[in-house]
Amino acid sequence: MDKELEITVYGAEVLCPSCVNLPSSKETYEWLEAALTRKFINQAFKVTYVDIFNPPEDSLKKEFAQRVIDEDMFYPVVKIKDEIVGEGNPKLKTIYAEMEKYGFKQM
Template sequence: MTVYGAEEKCASCIHLPSAKETMEWLEAAIIRKYPNTSIVFEYVDIDKPTSNEAHNYYAEAIKEDEFFYPLVVLEGEVLAEGNPKLKSIYKKIDELIQSDSNI
């Protein structure tokens, strides 16, 4: 699971946790609910260049206002942007588990 964000909060996110805090919160909640999964959590700062094409794609898309951050991506699918909702993220994880994915 990759969470994209920046040190500076977006204008509409002033009262929300930072993107990095959001990733830490998601990680704790998901590990607690799914202790036997192998989901790896990664935070990507959209202002720091990387050699990963997917990371660069989402970073540029956020900068071009195609997505809001924090942006939550799992297995190439955008699960949430802005203020993520655990219920929808849990639903996708359940679907992946049922489809016998390697998570």
């Protein structure tokens, strides 16, 4: 691993219309960050939250946030590099497997 891997969680304050009984995007982001920190101890990654209705100036994040809106994706959407690894109710097992592709080792 050359540098820190970024796991990006795209979501919004308002719950996804199809995700009414699920945690909010922000809650999912916090849960995911805690779970990954426990599983991949002292490894170079960060979890970033992007509000799809108020994205940062980063053009790639802004473009993908717009795509989430335009394509009516179930959010939160979890993305690692160019791969969508979770949508609506992301599964840890899927995210772990994707991280392992980049050399991360579960502890």
